[in-house]
Amino acid sequence: xxxxxxxxxxLSVQEGRISILNCDYTNSMFDYFLWYKKYxxxxxxFLISISSIKDKNEDGxxxxxxxxxxxxxxxxxVPSQPGDSAVYFCAASAYNTDKLxxxxxxxxxxxx
Amino acid sequence: xTEVTQTPxxxxxxxxxxxxxxxxxxxxHRAMYWYKQKAKKPPELMFVYSYEKLSINESVPSRxxxxxxxSSLLNLHLHALQxxxxxxxxxxxxQQPGLQNNEQxxxxxxxxxxx
Numbered sequence: 001x002x003x004x005x006x007x008x009x010x011l012s013v014q015e016g017r018i019s020i021l022n023c024d025y026t027n028s029m030f031d032y033f034l035w036y037k038k039y040x041x042x043x044x045x046f047l048i049s050i051s052s053i054k055d056k057n058e059d060g061x062x063x064x065x066x067x068x069x070x071x072x073x074x075x076x077x078v079p080s081q082p083g084d085s086a087v088y089f090c091a092a093s094a095y096n097t098d099k100l101x102x103x104x105x106x107x108x109x110x111x112x
Numbered sequence: 113x114t115e116v117t118q119t120p121x122x123x124x125x126x127x128x129x130x131x132x133x134x135x136x137x138x139x140x141h142r143a144m145y146w147y148k149q150k151a152k153k154p155p156e157l158m159f160v161y162s163y164e165k166l167s168i169n170e171s172v173p174s175r176x177x178x179x180x181x182x183s184s185l186l187n188l189h190l191h192a193l194q195x196x197x198x199x200x201x202x203x204x205x206x207q208q209p210g211l212q213n214n215e216q217x218x219x220x221x222x223x224x225x226x227x
Binding site for chain 1: 145210214
């Protein structure tokens, strides 16, 4: 049972445009959500997170939106850059646990 | 020092070998984790150490044996592995167990191949 799902395995975006990566979850106990970026042969790199008490968090070019009623979150990258090309994982955790549940990942390619 | 280091980077072992993976962080983090990642799959949690004590074991087979000698080090001892155990093994750490805003920081991983 996949509790965190990323239904788009890949996304291709032109440089300078917006990239939107989506993530859905099923467990209503999740209250903290994170996005990680992963290059081949490297560990995931933390990008941005959001608590369930918020619906938006912004850090530079990255913004995460959370819609609790729909159990959906999204990561917006604007403007997209070629260096953003990587696999993006969303992850979720429930209150007072140290378990991160990862989604299946979306491969983003930003082309010139 | 703001990184998690892992050694070795690559490891090839036979099914009768005993080997160990090592992980180190000097950020003062008190929670450390082992994950396993197969190709084209998300990382899957194996073990969590909180304040140097094993707090979560995700029903991992006993051929994987974790050890936390001190707050900066985490080992994963491997014995009698199977070819299906071949994967990228990731170590992570976070500031304090049980916090909500508890971002985990990952090392580069050890690519393990079992022959």
